[in-house]
Amino acid sequence: MPTTLPLNQRGIPASRIALGCMGIGGEWNREPVTAAELKEGQAAVEAALAAGINMFDHADIYTRGKAETIFGTILKDHPGLRDKIILQSKCGIKLMEPGDLSNTFDFSKEHILSSVDGTLARLGTPYLDILLLHRPDPLMDPEEVGEALRLLKAAGKVRHFGVSNMSAAQIRLLQAHCDEPFIVNQLHMSLARLDWIEAVIGINREPWREISFPEGTIEHCRLENIQIQAFGPLAQGLFTGRSLEGQPERVANTAEMIRRLAEEKGVSREAILLSWLMTHPAGIQPVIGTVNPQRIAACMEVEGLELSRKEWYDLFVTARGRFI
Numbered sequence: 270m271p272t273t274l275p276l277n278q279r280g281i282p283a284s285r286i287a288l289g290c291m292g293i294g295g296e297w298n299r300e301p302v303t304a305a306e307l308k309e310g311q312a313a314v315e316a317a318l319a320a321g322i323n324m325f326d327h328a329d330i331y332t333r334g335k336a337e338t339i340f341g342t343i344l345k346d347h348p349g350l351r352d353k354i355i356l357q358s359k360c361g362i363k364l365m366e367p368g369d370l371s372n373t374f375d376f377s378k379e380h381i382l383s384s385v386d387g388t389l390a391r392l393g394t395p396y397l398d399i400l401l402l403h404r405p406d407p408l409m410d411p412e413e414v415g416e417a418l419r420l421l422k423a424a425g426k427v428r429h430f431g432v433s434n435m436s437a438a439q440i441r442l443l444q445a446h447c448d449e450p451f452i453v454n455q456l457h458m459s460l461a462r463l464d465w466i467e468a469v470i471g472i473n474r475e476p477w478r479e480i481s482f483p484e485g486t487i488e489h490c491r492l493e494n495i496q497i498q499a500f501g502p503l504a505q506g507l508f509t510g511r512s513l514e515g516q517p518e519r520v521a522n523t524a525e526m527i528r529r530l531a532e533e534k535g536v537s538r539e540a541i542l543l544s545w546l547m548t549h550p551a552g553i554q555p556v557i558g559t560v561n562p563q564r565i566a567a568c569m570e571v572e573g574l575e576l577s578r579k580e581w582y583d584l585f586v587t588a589r590g591r592f593i
């Protein structure tokens with residue numbers, strides 16, 4: 270398992286796993302943060318820190334700002350913590366407001382700058398370590414994005430930049446107009462989300478046409494030393510204890526294989542699931558979204574775990590439900 274992340278190679282001492290903060294703050298509403306939501310967030314962050322996690326993933330939209338607000342309270346209560354951790358947030362998605370037909374995307378300079386100001390105010394920090402552009406905005410003007418990022422860097426508000434849910438081509442287009450390198454691409458990846466592997470093995474085969482994952486994205490990230498982060502890495506518990514009622518046979522078979530491997534190796538099921546991602550040589554950093562302290566600790570049992578080539582392929586073939 271690669272232990273050195275691309276982020277580490279750039280001198281950013283990020284832990285092998287990051288805590289995703291989307292689950293902090295309860296419902297996605299405009300109600301004030303409750304004492305119970307604060308307590309749950311505190312317990313999750315404390316469990317992560319105790320387990321050796323030093324990187325935290327946010328977005329301006331998570332629980333409509335409550336995740337960042339709660340994290341800001343935690344930072345205030347722990348003087349000195351801010352400089353020991355790596356804080357990442359995202360901008361570019363606009364949640365639906367009354368009268369809107371849908372969520373939309375916004376990479377305008379005005380939106381990027383005001384979003385970051387909101388994030389910094391909620392977190393109560395003068396800077397973000399990393400800002401990700403959350404999802405591609407079809408109306409984006411790369412020069413305008415470049416200008417916004419330049420201003421954020423010059424003001425000391427953001428140290429590094431990255432993207433999320435972007436193809437190699439989209440990254441290249443933006444990079445051509447941005448002075449700072451994009452150092453992260455956060456993508457949906459797990460044994461329940463296999464298109465990034467299908468895109469590799471499908472070349473020059475019939476089903477290749479059905480694959481939606483943009484060809485060359487993983488390769489581009491590896492060539493450019495861009496940290497690939499996996500969101501949804503626990504597949505929301507699909508293979509590690511959630512009810513299997515109504516699930517296809519391949520899901521039940523994968524859950525059983527994970528249970529057996531966990532028993533054989535004396536680790537948690539979460540550790541087996543994460544090790545499947547972390548065995549990949551790109552140095553993928555899972556962004557785990559659990560707020561449950563026991564589950565956070567269970568995830569960290571992945572440390573030092575090695576899957577053999579056979580175990581990796583057996584899990585892949587079982588999860589996809591058909592032979593290669």
Ligand SMILES: NC(=O)c1ccc[n+]([C@@H]2O[C@H](COP(=O)([O-])OP(=O)(O)OC[C@H]3O[C@@H](n4cnc5c(N)ncnc54)[C@H](OP(=O)(O)O)[C@@H]3O)[C@@H](O)[C@H]2O)c1
Nearest residue numbers: 289290291500501502503504505506509510558559560561
């Ligand atoms: N860039 C993007 O577009 C994007 C999109 C989505 C998410 N993200 C980031 O990625 C992080 C992780 O994503 P995620 O939360 O979707 O994925 P995840 O880590 O796969 O799933 C976490 C969720 O699954 C539940 N869960 C895990 N194991 C379970 C089990 N055995 N039984 C029942 N429930 C279980 C957790 O509940 P408990 O909390 O109760 O454990 C939590 O709600 C987010 O926090 C966010 O930071 C990014």
